[in-house]
Amino acid sequence: xxxxxxxxxxxxEVLEMPEPALTHKNExxxxxxxxxxxxxxxxxxxxxxxxxxxxxxxxHEVAGEIVETGSGVENASVxxxxxxxxxxxxxxxxxxxxxxxxxxxxLSVFGVHExxxxxxxxxxxxxxxxxxNADIDWDEAVMAEPYTIGAQATWRGNVRTGQTVFxxxxxxxxxxxxxxxxxxxxxxxxSDLTNERLSFxxxxxxxxxxxxxxxxxxxxxxxxxDGEGANVVIDAVGTPETFELSxxxxxxxxxxxxxxxxxxxxxxxxxxxTKKELTIAGSRLQTHQFEKVxxxxxSKELTHDNLITHKFHIDHIQDAFQFIKxxxxxxxxxxxxxx
Ligand SMILES: [Zn+2]
Ligand SMILES: [Zn+2]
Numbered sequence: 252x253x254x255x256x257x258x259x260x261x262x263x264e265v266l267e268m269p270e271p272a273l274t275h276k277n278e279x280x281x282x283x284x285x286x287x288x289x290x291x292x293x294x295x296x297x298x299x300x301x302x303x304x305x306x307x308x309x310x311h312e313v314a315g316e317i318v319e320t321g322s323g324v325e326n327a328s329v330x331x332x333x334x335x336x337x338x339x340x341x342x343x344x345x346x347x348x349x350x351x352x353x354x355x356x357x358l359s360v361f362g363v364h365e366x367x368x369x370x371x372x373x374x375x376x377x378x379x380x381x382x383x384n385a386d387i388d389w390d391e392a393v394m395a396e397p398y399t400i401g402a403q404a405t406w407r408g409n410v411r412t413g414q415t416v417f418x419x420x421x422x423x424x425x426x427x428x429x430x431x432x433x434x435x436x437x438x439x440x441x442s443d444l445t446n447e448r449l450s451f452x453x454x455x456x457x458x459x460x461x462x463x464x465x466x467x468x469x470x471x472x473x474x475x476x477d478g479e480g481a482n483v484v485i486d487a488v489g490t491p492e493t494f495e496l497s498x499x500x501x502x503x504x505x506x507x508x509x510x511x512x513x514x515x516x517x518x519x520x521x522x523x524x525t526k527k528e529l530t531i532a533g534s535r536l537q538t539h540q541f542e543k544v545x546x547x548x549x550s551k552e553l554t555h556d557n558l559i560t561h562k563f564h565i566d567h568i569q570d571a572f573q574f575i576k577x578x579x580x581x582x583x584x585x586x587x588x589x590x
Contacts, residue, residue, distance in 0.1 A: 254370035255568050255587075258306045260298025263569055271374040276323035280374050281333060284389045287312030287397060287559075288575060288585045289423075291363060296572055303363055310369030310587075311337035311362035314383070314392040324377045332387065333380040334395040335368060336541050337361035353403075353538040360536070369568075371589055381541045384549045390562075391548055393586055394427075394555045398544045399537035400510070401427030405435055407534040408483040408508040412436030417472060417481035417500055421448035421457075423584050424510065425487040426558055429455055434552065437483070440475055442468055445580065455556060472500045479503075480527075485534075486510060491517035498523050498531075506530040561585040 254266045273280060292309040294300035313335040317327055327333065340347055340355035347355050361367045361379075383392045405428060410416055416432045418425050421443035432439050433456040441452040442461040449460040461471045472481055480502035486493050489511015497507040498519050507529060524531065547553035560583045563571035568587060575582050 252371035253565055254308050254366075255310065255565070256306050256308050257296050260305070261296070263296060263572065265565070265568060268370075270372045273319060273321050273374055275376070276321040277377050278321045278374050279317050279324055279327050279333075279377055279380060280319035280372060281313075281315040281335070281380070282318045282372055283313060283315040283368055283370065283589045285314055285393045285562075285589060286310040286369050286587045287393050288571065288587060289397070292369075293572065293575060295363065297576075300363070302360075307362070308366035308368075308370055309362050310367040311335070311360060312393055312396040313337070313361075313368035313373070314389050314395070315368075315373075317380070318372070320377075327377050327380055327382065331380075332383045332385050332389075332392060334383055334392055334541070334545065335361060335373070335375060336379045336381060337367070337396060338536055339365075339376075339379065351538050353536040369565075369587065371565075381545045383545060387548060387551075390559055390586060391554060394553075394558065394584070395541065395544050395548060397423060397427050397584070398431065398548075398553060399540040400424055400534075401429070401431035402540035402544050403537040404428050404485050404487075404508050404510055404534040405431040405483075406540065407532040408485055408506045410435045410437050410483050414438070414482040415440065415476050415479075415502075416483045416485060417442070417497075418457075418485045418487060419443075419493045419497065420487035420489075421445070421452040421460075422487065423558065426452065426455055426583070428485050428487055429457055430553060432485075434547065440472060440481065447580065451557075451583070455558075468496060469500055476502070480505060482506070483508065489513045491515050495519055498529065501527060501529050503527040504529075506532060508532050508534050510534050555584070557583070559584045559586055563587050565589050 295303040340352035341357040416437040440459040441457040484497040
């Protein structure tokens with residue numbers, strides 16, 4: 252079978268390798284249909300993901316069909332359409348026992364710390380697959396993992412009806428956050444430096460948009476919220492500046508959710524956090540969000556609506572990665588097709 256391996260930073264190969272075999276009775280073998288290309292994959296390719304090790308088969312946004320099941324598999328069958336939950340964890344540490352295995356001390360992410368799904372077949376434990384209805388288009392199914400990122404961020408922010416939610420960044424992650432915030436009934440404000448991205452956010456339900464290069468963001472938020480501020484701020488940009496703005500733009504009793512991995516310190520005083528009694532919540536990957544997201548995909552309440560802009564065949568993977576790198580404004584989400 253074919254597999255896309257990043258052998259070291261800046262080097263990609265399409266390998267010919269044996270198909271994986273089941274090694275435990277709780278495993279399933281999946282024939283991959285399509286795989287989304289994420290910023291994480293690009294960072295691993297370009298050597299800018301500090302968590303990745305090489306060589307690595309990338310890909311963690313995966314949809315496929317089960318072709319074999321182990322003798323102990325109970326809830327999956329050959330022929331099932333599935334999406335992959337890309338985390339594995341110890342189940343024993345404090346985080347795992349607190350229901351937050353996404354931050355397990357021994358967390359392993361499919362396609363980052365271990366080989367991922369950009370190959371024709373994978374074998375995984377049954378607990379890492381979630382069944383998608385057979386009538387759902389593969390391009391809708393493959394968006395499940397990106398939506399779980401938005402589902403997690405809105406869960407961490409406890410987003411609900413009646414709130415105003417300010418989302419910084421209208422890239423693919425910002426859009427998944429927006430879609431989930433709208434499904435939770437919030438009024439949404441989205442900021443981005445690109446007007447084309449802002450108009451796409453409007454098509455996806457953004458109630459207000461702000462381009463920080465054209466207007467002072469904090470003033471705009473105050474105006475839109477009658478001076479109250481945003482009840483939840485979700486930072487899908489992740490710079491020291493956007494984090495500072497998040498704390499500034501949050502309302503009293505509000506919540507700030509961070510998604511970025513930027514290691515540069517921000518200068519934020521204690522005062523606004525204590526005075527407004529803010530909750531600052533990190534949001535990483537997802538925990539227990541697949542059930543909900545898959546339900547919304549199966550009921551067609553969650554559809555990609557042109558979030559997928561480009562498709563590439565596995566045979567053109569090198570060109571795909573180059574195109575995505577060279578065209579950040581054209582490519583929202585690109586998908587690699589294995590058929
Ligand atoms: Zn991703
Ligand atoms: Zn653990």
